[in-house]
Amino acid sequence: MSLIEHFSLLNLSSTITVLDLSGTGYLPESNWSTPLRELVLSHSDFTASIGNLTKATKIVLRSNQFTGQLPYHSPNSLEEVHLEENQIHGTILSSLFQLVNLTDLNLSSNDLSGTVRYDLLPELKNLRYLDLSNNRQLSFISSSNVNIRYPLPSPWKLRFSYCNITEFPGWKSLTDLDISNNFLTQIEQRPWKYITVLNLRNNTIQGTILVPPPSTRAFLFSNNKLFGQIPPSIPSLSSLEYLSLSHNNLSGTIPPCLGNFSTQLTILHLNNNFQGRIPDAFANGSCSLRSLDLNSNKLEGPFPRYLADCDELEVVNVGNNMIALRIIDLSHNEFTGFLPRWIFVSLEAMKNVDEKASDGLYMQGEEDYYQDSITVTVKGRDVVLKRIITIFTTIDMSSNQFQGEIPQVLGDFKSLIVLNLSHNGLTGSIPVSFANMTALESLDLSSNQLHGRIPEQLLSVIALALLNLSYNRLWGRIPRGNQFNTFENDSYIGNIRLCGEPWTVTCINDAKNASFGFY
Known part of the structure; x- marks a missing residue:
């Protein structure tokens, strides 16, 4: 718009009745006062004068940088006025309440001050929407007792958030009322009938x-x-x-x-x-x-x-x-971001092995005719648990879009049976703290971007019956001993820098093969 010559619109200025230049930051210099009915200049960082719009019915100047006092010198033609999110200051003039044709008035998020009398608002007989929110120097008063029900001509939407309000009248024709973030200590019993x-x-x-x-x-x-x-x-x-x-x-x-x-x-x-x-x-x-x-x-x-x-x-x-959460299954969704460490910290039921639960009690409701059931992925297969034993704990967050490192706090879950974090975008190394999960039977971290060595400390998790670390970026010698001697190639496929049994790549001298990533 800044490339348009000012004089190019001069001939149109005497006939244009609706002008919308939102987002342009530009208003051609011309005499728009006489014909213009609707002027919209939102989000334009506009600061210049707009002239005397004597026939305007709609003015929308939201989200600009207007300063000074309210420019209400127009006649009763105005129906909609939106001046929110500017820098207008001063008091609300009494002439505002003479604009009897107003239906929408939004002066929110400015620097207005002074007082607003509740009993003057009904004089705006056609008003349907009034927003004076976020004018922190405004205050509202009543000419007499606040409990007087000032009659409103029609259902109204009132927004008076952040306006230092301490009292509010019992209007019954309101449909939308926002008086949040104020100093009200009480509210009249049901002053709204159609809200x-x-x-x-x-x-x-x-x-x-x-x-x-x-x-x-x-x-x-x-x-x-x-x-x-x-x-x-x-x-x-x-x-x-x-x-x-x-x-x-x-x-x-x-x-x-x-x-x-x-x-x-x-x-x-x-x-x-x-x-x-x-x-x-x-x-x-x-x-x-x-x-x-x-x-x-x-x-x-x-x-x-x-x-x-x-x-x-x-x-x-x-x-x-x-x-007492024992099963968390968030698999096959569209979760993003980092794994929520704050959730893991609060999962006390998974941190300690309950010696009293060894009898194999089942989770159920207060009545014996209701029992929980769930489908979980255990050792690579979907298993329907028609009854959930109380010592069974599982976390399945597979097939999402989680990123970042695996929280070390997971190693505190000594009663965890199944952990599945596969098919995400996890990075970093496998936490050494996993060695503390002595009850773990199934660990699936496949299809991520994990790197580093497979911790030798995992050899101490002797309950581990299934391990899937495939399709990551792991390197170095595969641990051998205990349950690791039972895992086949499928547990490690897709990690081209791993070596040692059962992998087909033989580990050679560390120093000699360091440049190739074989250790």
Whole structure:
């Protein structure tokens, strides 16, 4: 746009009614005031004057570098104004409330200051959307008692996050309310009748949970001072998609009927003081969960198997509970990044051999008619375990896109029976700490990019019956002795720099063959 001569648009300036130059950083010098109805200059780092747009109905100047005070000298023609993410300062002028045709007004993320009177807002009789968020020097007041229900002409969407709010009136025509990150200590009982989105996060609201109406899609009440239990009516919110009650003082058990809204629920965050078992929600329907966070509770018992049916699941956090995980199967997914060391650190059930479990008890529910079953890869074959013995522990993270080195902490898992990390992009060497996994029977690290020697210390893992290190970048002499004498060529194929039995390459003098990688 900067290559266009300024005069080339002069002839058009008297006829153009809609002009969108978003992302260009350029506005031709001309008299746009008279004909222009809609002006859009978003994301343009624009700072110059835009003139007197006397007939404009829509102005969108978001994400620029406008400074100074609000430029409201236009007549009542304005319907939509978007000035968010600029550097506008000063107070909100009283003339703003004379723009009676406004339907959308967004002044968020500026440097506005002064006070806003709640009772003036209804004067904007056609307003449907108002966003004043992230103006940290603003404050809101009432001309009289805050409990007066100022009548709003129609359903509204209000966004007042980070606005130093300490009180809020009982408007009932709201459909979308965000008053998060403020200083509210209480909220009037159900001041919303048609609400669909209710965001009260990061305040200091005390008391029990206020149950929103059945129309609610998002109920965000985290980081407050709530106490008591989850009301039984919460799971009956059949339209709920986002539920966050984390970081309060809630207690009791998680209602087993959470699955009532299983087909829509996407976010479920419940970090509190809940106890008991994780309910078998979603067991009888489809699952849309994308993020499940139950961290820092007192939950115990088995990890629910219904999560295997949650195809959209991206985040699962059950740390800092009393859940005794014995089987982790994340195989054949699209996980990326480093192996999550923080998960391994918390897996206490895999670290110590339970002498009392030697009798071969089976995992089951509280009733004897229910028993867990699972399909796992053991010694290179898929095996269906119709009943899971309590001493059986396995980690299968194969066929993903994990990268980085194998965490040394895995060597602490002295009760681990099966470890499968094959078909990833793991690098580094095989941890020497694996020698501590004395119960390990199956180790599959094939199809990665591991390098270095095979640790001689693995000879002490005498329970090892299957070893697959194929298709890596390992080098040096293959350990011999104990169970290693039973492994065939298939355990090492694809590592061209290995030598020694059972490999066909004979190890020769270290110094003589160092240049060839044979040791």
